[in-house]
Amino acid sequence: MRQLFSDKQRQRCSKFGSLALIGRWILRSVNIQIGRGKVARRAYGIDEIALVPGQRTLDPTLADTRWSIGGIEREIPIIASAMDGVVDVRMAILLSELGALGVLNLEGVQTRYADPTPILEKIASVEAHEFVPLMQGLYSEPIKLELVQQRIAAIKEAGAIAAVSATPAGAVRFGTAVAEAGADLFFIQATVVSTAHLSPESITPLDLAEFCTTMPMPVVLGNCVTYDVALNLMKAGTAGVLVGIGPGAACTSRGVLGVGVPQATAVADCAAARDDYYRETGRYVPVIADGGLVTGGDICKCIACGADAVMIGSPFARAKEAPGSGFHWGMATPSPILPRGTRIRVGSTGTLQEILRGPARLDDGTHNLLGALRTSMGTLGAKDIREMQQVEVIIAPSLLTEGKVYQKAQQLGMGK
DSSP states (O other): OOOOSOHHHHHHHHHHOOHHHHHHHHHHHOEEEEETTEEEEOOOOGGGEEEEOOSOOOOGGGOBOOEEETTEEESSOEEEOSOTTTOOHHHHHHHHHTTSEEEEETTSGGGTOSSOHHHHHHHHHSOGGGHHHHHHHHTTSOOOHHHHHHHHHHHHHTTOOOEEEEOHHHHHHHHHHHHHHTOSEEEEEOSSOOSSOOOOTTOOOOOHHHHHHHSSSOEEEEEEOSHHHHHHHHHTTOSEEEEOSSOSTTBOHHHHHOOOOOHHHHHHHHHHHHHHHHHHHSOOOOEEEESSOOSHHHHHHHHHTTOSEEEESHHHHTBTTOTTTTEEEOTTTTOSSOOOBOEEEOOOOBOHHHHHTOOOOOSSSOSOHHHHHHHHHHHHTOOBHHHHTTSEEEEOTTTTTTTOHHHHHHTOGGGO
16 A cells, blocks of 8 residues: 655654644645646545544543633533524523533624614514525614623623633724623634735724734634634734635535535645644644534534534524524525525424533434543543544545435434
C-alpha cells in the first residue's frame, strides 16, 4: 500500500494526536479533475462517516463532556442557535439551567417588538406561499436598543448566561448597548465572516480584531469552513470559531449561492487550524460545528472530527418550550433582497429536558442528546472531549442504511 505520510509527518501526528492534521493531509493528496482548468478535492458530510471503537471502553458515567468558551465552563457541549423559532429569553434561561447554552438573536423579533408573541403566532400560522413576504414585512420593524438591553437584563436577572448574536453590521450599530447591558458572550455571525472583507468606500467594515480587543466580553466569530479563515479569525482574537455554511435544516444558502463545504471536512480543517494556533501561541480557541446536525450520532461524529462543541437549531425548535410553536426558520430568511432560508415544520416532540438530557421519548436519536454523547464516548473509550476528538473515523456512506430496510419501510427509528 502506498505510504501516505513521510516519517516526519507520522511523527508529528503521533506527537500531537491530531486527527484533523491527518485528514487534511489525506484530503490534499486526493485531487479530482473536474476539467482541464479545474481540480477539486473530495469533501465529506457527517452522514458519510462513522466512528470506530478502539481497544478500550468505559462506563458512560465516567465520560466528561465539559468544555469552556471565553472562560465560561459548560457541562454540555451543545449551543442553541440564535434563531427566533429556537431561542427567546425563557429558552436561554432554561438552557443555561440545564448545563447548555442558548444564543439570542439581537436582530430578530425579540428586539423589534416589545411583545413578540403575536408576531411569532403569525409566522407559525401563515400559508407557505405567503411566508416570505410576511417575514420581510415583520422584520422591517426597526430594532430598538432599549429592547436589546432589556432582553439581556432579563436573562442575567435569572442567573443565566446571556449569550447574544448579531451580524457584523449589527455589531457596529449596537455593540455599545450590548456591552452596557453586560452580555456574557457576543457572537458575531454571517454566512461567511473573514478578516479581509472589502466594502464600498462609503462603508467602514467592522474591524474584527479591534472589536474583539475592545469589547468587555468574549467575542465568538463565524461562520467559516476553511483552515486559513479559521486561523485568521483566531489571530484576530476570537474566543471561538463557528464552522458551517448552509447545512442547517432551514437554510437555503447552498442552493441560493452555491457556497459551502460538507461539515465533516469543514470541521476537520478548522480543527487543524485550532491545533496549529494552539501550538504556536498556547491559546486554545474552541471550534463549534454550526448546523446540519439533528441526532445524537451527528453530534458525536462532529466532535470526533475535531469540534469542541456544536450549535444546533432544529432539534431545539422541537421543544415544547420553543418560541416557534413547532416551526423553524433560518436567520437569513427575512432578507429584503435575497432570502436564504425557509420555514419548516418540525413539530413539538418533547420538553427541552427530554431533548437535551432525557429520558428519551423517541427512538430516532433526537432525544437525550447528552446521553447519546456520553454513551458514544463510553463505547469509543473516550474519557473527555479531547479524547473524543482523537477517535478513529472511517468513510462509511452505508452506515445509516445498512440493514435498516424494515425501519425505512415502516418509517421507524432510523427510517423516519
